[in-house]
Each structure stands twice: as structure tokens, then as C-alpha cells.
Amino acid sequence: MTKSATTSTPERKRGQGVKFVYEILRDDILNLALPPGSPIDEIQLAERLSMSRTPIREALVRLAGEGLVTTLPNRSTVVSNIDFLNMHQFFDALTLMYRVTTRLAAEYRSDADLAKIRKLQAAFGQAVDDQDALAMISCNREFHAAIAKAGRNPYYTGLFCRLLDEGRRVLRIYYSSFDDHLPRRYVDEHDDIIAAIDARDIEEADRLARQHADQIVLQIQRLIAEDRRQPISL
Amino acid sequence: MTKSATTSTPERKRGQGVKFVYEILRDDILNLALPPGSPIDEIQLAERLSMSRTPIREALVRLAGEGLVTTLPNRSTVVSNIDFLNMHQFFDALTLMYRVTTRLAAEYRSDADLAKIRKLQAAFGQAVDDQDALAMISCNREFHAAIAKAGRNPYYTGLFCRLLDEGRRVLRIYYSSFDDHLPRRYVDEHDDIIAAIDARDIEEADRLARQHADQIVLQIQRLIAEDRRQPISL
DNA sequence: TGTATTTTATTTGTCGACATAAAATTTGCC
DNA sequence: GGCAAATTTTATGTCGACAAATAAAATACA
Numbered sequence: 001m002t003k004s005a006t007t008s009t010p011e012r013k014r015g016q017g018v019k020f021v022y023e024i025l026r027d028d029i030l031n032l033a034l035p036p037g038s039p040i041d042e043i044q045l046a047e048r049l050s051m052s053r054t055p056i057r058e059a060l061v062r063l064a065g066e067g068l069v070t071t072l073p074n075r076s077t078v079v080s081n082i083d084f085l086n087m088h089q090f091f092d093a094l095t096l097m098y099r100v101t102t103r104l105a106a107e108y109r110s111d112a113d114l115a116k117i118r119k120l121q122a123a124f125g126q127a128v129d130d131q132d133a134l135a136m137i138s139c140n141r142e143f144h145a146a147i148a149k150a151g152r153n154p155y156y157t158g159l160f161c162r163l164l165d166e167g168r169r170v171l172r173i174y175y176s177s178f179d180d181h182l183p184r185r186y187v188d189e190h191d192d193i194i195a196a197i198d199a200r201d202i203e204e205a206d207r208l209a210r211q212h213a214d215q216i217v218l219q220i221q222r223l224i225a226e227d228r229r230q231p232i233s234l
Numbered sequence: 235m236t237k238s239a240t241t242s243t244p245e246r247k248r249g250q251g252v253k254f255v256y257e258i259l260r261d262d263i264l265n266l267a268l269p270p271g272s273p274i275d276e277i278q279l280a281e282r283l284s285m286s287r288t289p290i291r292e293a294l295v296r297l298a299g300e301g302l303v304t305t306l307p308n309r310s311t312v313v314s315n316i317d318f319l320n321m322h323q324f325f326d327a328l329t330l331m332y333r334v335t336t337r338l339a340a341e342y343r344s345d346a347d348l349a350k351i352r353k354l355q356a357a358f359g360q361a362v363d364d365q366d367a368l369a370m371i372s373c374n375r376e377f378h379a380a381i382a383k384a385g386r387n388p389y390y391t392g393l394f395c396r397l398l399d400e401g402r403r404v405l406r407i408y409y410s411s412f413d414d415h416l417p418r419r420y421v422d423e424h425d426d427i428i429a430a431i432d433a434r435d436i437e438e439a440d441r442l443a444r445q446h447a448d449q450i451v452l453q454i455q456r457l458i459a460e461d462r463r464q465p466i467s468l
Numbered sequence: 469t470g471t472a473t474t475t476t477a478t479t480t481g482t483c484g485a486c487a488t489a490a491a492a493t494t495t496g497c498c
Numbered sequence: 499g500g501c502a503a504a505t506t507t508t509a510t511g512t513c514g515a516c517a518a519a520t521a522a523a524a525t526a527c528a
Binding site for chain 1: 511513518519520
């Protein structure tokens, strides 16, 4: 069992316990440090983080609400599986959210929003230059999340971030097979999107977002299709 | 403080406690039995339902994840307010989800889905005939939720149901001002939508869903505009 | 030796209690 | 009498422990 490098932090403030374990578990799940299907032992976690089971259970309830873990009644809770069979619906929702959030960003962005988006795009470009696939995945998520926030619709932002996180897990599985000319293309597409948002060109932003989404979906589909691993889960 | 008629049910199975209190609180919140801003006293709830605070806290965490309650750190948790200032974003997301879910329902529905949708539409018609505004709101939600489920995209269904629940609260505030010719119109529009889904006419389903959403949004906006109550929240 | 049944053990769901932080109240001072 | 500081009080966040339920192990039996 791969464990994250969570060194003991015995000094914790009151009221931060749930948030603490929630973020650790969430990161481990999205980074696949806890792969899908992994059982989560409350007692083990409790003594590893040197805290009671109560805040851990509350964090698990929260994660279950986001669909990241699945609670079997009277049984162990496990990290939710990635549903490769219903991937089509995931792609459909992802594409729509790409488009809608980018549209709204072009309409409602402030200058501060734009500055933040550009900063995150720079970080993404750096990750591409470094050939750091993990950083690329993370920066890409932050970039699009910032665009969504600039659109100022919390309902879209919430769903979109959930989809981006789920996509982070999927990409993480295949990150080793990234070519380096593909990320470069993504950087250019991001730049075009930023330009459209800057110019407040809603239709162009929509078109670019759709194109970008199609690119990513195609990429993931190709990776899945190329996957030669036996699809037998343990 | 208005309390729901939750008579004591001392016989409860193990593992049903959280779900039990979750559903009670959820219903009370959506029915406005617990109006926005109401503090939720864990101890009071615990002795009222004759159970410990632990399952109640877990239910509150779940509700907080859905945005129905807001947890103030080291302070009481309160029922989330309805954000009338950002209602525009709510309407935008609601309209889009109406359209997308109805489109997908026209594409992927099974005959069983259609039968269920028709059954719920009958219930809605009955509620309109009975002039039962509460039942109308509830049946309307179930009707559209069934359409979303027929579309078979859990991401859309999840967001849409959240929006419908939020709308249930908003409508509940103004339910007294319902004219009776408006609901009749909704019944007809529902029938048209069913016909389009039945015929698998995606574009027509989209058009009707958009029209239906616009109607509802207009209705709610008019109710809000007509509201003469002092907008001072004690 | 294989299967069914009982026993053990592990883990979850729930409970009552303590400690801490914020609110309410009282006290002290001008 | 009014305002500020100290105190009490109330409610949250966390803890350790018990009970039920499931899984695993051991035993009995054909």
C-alpha cells in the first residue's frame, strides 16, 4: 500500500482536524496515491494522523458526498472506481462545462481575473517545459478552474471542478504516455482562449473552448484505446 | 420555531441513523419548515430524535456538502440563505440543465423511462387540479428529475436535482401567489415535452425545454418583483 | 477430504463525556 | 449610569469506549 509522505504534525488547531484529513485524503485519491478500490481503514488513518476516528469519519462523509469514496454499509469505505464504461457521459459534461465557463468568463471577467489566469497559464507552460506531467495535469486544472471562477456562476464552477478532478485521475493513469508535442499544442490553445476572454469575444471563446475540449477528449480516448493492460481488476 | 411533526421512532436499525436525520433535515429545509438562517442546535436535535450527536453531525456535514446548511467555525450551523442577489446565475444554470437533460432524454430514454415520466406527469396534473401548490412544486421536481435520469448522465442529473431543490425553496416562498391558469399552462408544456421525448425529436425537445425554462424563470422573477415584503432579514 | 456450522475477530455505527472557543452575563471602575 | 474587563455559560470539536454486524477462522460432521 503506497502511503503519502504525511509526516506527523502533532500541533493542530481545534476545528482544523476535519479539513486537514479531508485534504490529505482528497490529494491522495486524486494523485492515485490511493488507487481506485483501495479500502480506507479508519483506525489505521486515525493512529497515523494521531487523531480520533470522529473527524476522519466526517471527512469521509464529505468525500462520499463528492463521489470520491464509496461507503459500503457496515463494511469498509473504498476509493471510488473510475467508471470507464460510462466515460462518454463524462466527456459530454466536461465539454459542455468547458464551453459554458469559458463563455461566461469572456462575458464577466475582471482584470484581476485575467491576471490570475495568465499567471496560472505561465505555470502550465513551465510544467510543459519541464516535461513534468504531474505538474501539467495540476496546472491545467487550476487554469480552467480560474476561468470558471471568472465566469462567476458557482453552479457551473462546482460541477466543472468535480469533472476536472475526475479527469485528473484519468489523466494520471496515462500520464506516462504523453507525447511532448501535444502539451505544446495545449499551451497554444490556452493562449488563444486567454486572448478571446481578454477581448470579451464570447462566441470565439466558445468555439475555442469546444475545440480545446474536443482535443483533450480525443487525447484521452486515444490513450484509453491504446491501453494494452488487462482490464481485470485484481 | 416551527418544528416538523417528527414523532418519536425509537425503533431504528443500526446504520440508518445518519440517513434518517439527513432526510428529515433535508425535507424540513426544502419545505421551509426550517427557514433560511435558522440555527440548527445539535443537542436539541439529538434529544428530539433520541440519538447521539455523532450521526447528526455527519448528516450536517453531508448537508453542508450540498450547500443546504452553512457551518460557522466554532459557532452554530445555520440553514443556508437563498441568494437573491445572484439569482441570475441560478436561472442561467437551471435553464441550461433543463435543455441538456431534456435533449438527452429524447436521445436515450427507454420505454420504462417514458412510462415513469408519464406517471409523474399525471401526479403533477392531479396536484394542479387540486390546487395543491406544495404538491405541484414537489411533483414538478420529480417530473423533471425523471427526465434527467432518462438522459443517463449522472453529472447533469446531480447538478439539475440540486438546482430543482433550490428552486423548490424559492417557489415555496411564493407559493401562495400562484395563479391557477399558469400551472395549467405548465401541464400543457409538460405534455409537449413528453411527446417530443417519445418521438425522439432532440431539437424539438430542446426548444420546448428552453421555452418551459423561460416560462418558469419569468414566473419566479415576476413573483420576486411583486414581493412587497420588507427585505430586511432581522 | 469437503462442506456446513459455530466461534472468533475485526471493523463499523453509535454513544456519553471532556476540552476549548465564542457568546452571554456579571462585576468592577470611572 | 455607562463602558470595559472578568467570569460564567452554552455549544462545538474531539476523544475513548461499547455494541452490532460482517468477515475470517476454527471446529464438527458426513
